[in-house]
Amino acid sequence: MIEITKKHANILVVVNGVRPAVADLKADVATLEMTFTYHSEVSCLIHAEGSDYIDKVKAFYARFWVAIEDKEEESCKAACTASVKDSFMTNFAVTKEDIIAYRTALGLKCDEVGAPVDFSTVVSWRALIQSVLANEVKGNLLNLVHLKHSYKLLSSRKYSAMFLPGDDIVSTAKVASLRIIDSGKIVHSMTTISRRALNDDMEVFEPLVELHSEFLIRGCFTDFES
Incomplete structure (x- = not known):
């Protein structure tokens, strides 16, 4: 309202x-x-x-x-x-209910046990979006536009079932770059999404996806030092 x-x-x-x-x-x-x-x-x-x-x-x-x-x-x-030089981390426990809700929302069949690779955005959202909130990123977020996502697969898991029920997901994001163009400021976030597991009583992280996200804050900027 x-x-x-x-x-x-x-x-x-x-x-x-x-x-x-x-x-x-x-x-x-x-x-x-x-x-x-x-x-x-x-x-x-x-x-x-x-x-x-x-x-x-x-x-x-x-x-x-x-x-x-x-x-x-x-x-x-x-x-x-937080600074653009910081790393941002978030955890996400994948449940069967999460997967069913996501696949239903996309109109996908629910007979697949896992969620596709684009579920990466859900599990890592809190970490990846912190890139546009960082202190040095000056700009009016009312003028924020999402430009693109791209995914690099780091696991042998199927594209259509990259995330499975019970996965303990850890996402670590960082600001890869800030660029000023004619239409505004582009924030490029890179997020590594991994599955936490135990191997011989040692905690290990299995990389699953590298997610690249770009956001545009529309406006006229001259703070090239940022």
């Missing part, structure tokens, strides 16, 4: 977004409050007010993408203050 009101010379916009429940995070409402001013003397009539506008938008999206149950404020703040 969006509320727009006028107070003196300011335009106040309040966005209340419903965050749906997921396996490890309950449903909630995230709120984004923004203040704008109207300037009839310039070609760009409406201006966002406040030096923290970009940070507010980033914190709003963090509530949807990386929040951890019972540690929402702490986990979101950590994601938004």
Whole structure:
């Protein structure tokens, strides 16, 4: 729900977004409050007010993408203050119910025991999306566009059953590059997705997929030092 009101010379916009429940995070409402001013003397009539506008938008999206149950404020703040030089990690326990729900949503037959390789996005989401939340990535995430995913298979498992019930998945992501182009800033995230297992009582990680994701933050940027 969006509320727009006028107070003196300011335009106040309040966005209340419903965050749906997921396996490890309950449903909630995230709120984004923004203040704008109207300037009839310039070609760009409406201006966002406040030096923290970009940070507010980033914190709003963090509530949807990386929040951890019972540690929402702490986990979101950590994601938004992390460096592009950091590595981002998340765990995901694959269940039979996860696989059935995913295959049903895509219209795939449910007689296959596993989930296809594009399930990589689900298991690694919290890690890979932190690339656009990193502190040095300046830009308005309201202008965020997903460009592409590409997958490099690292396992002999079938493409159509890369993830199986009971898999303990560990995903490690990093910012591979930041590029400024005419239409905005491109954030390239690289995520290694592995299965954790025990081998002779030793913990081992079997690489399954290398996931490359690119996001575009539309706008005009000159911060080439980032």
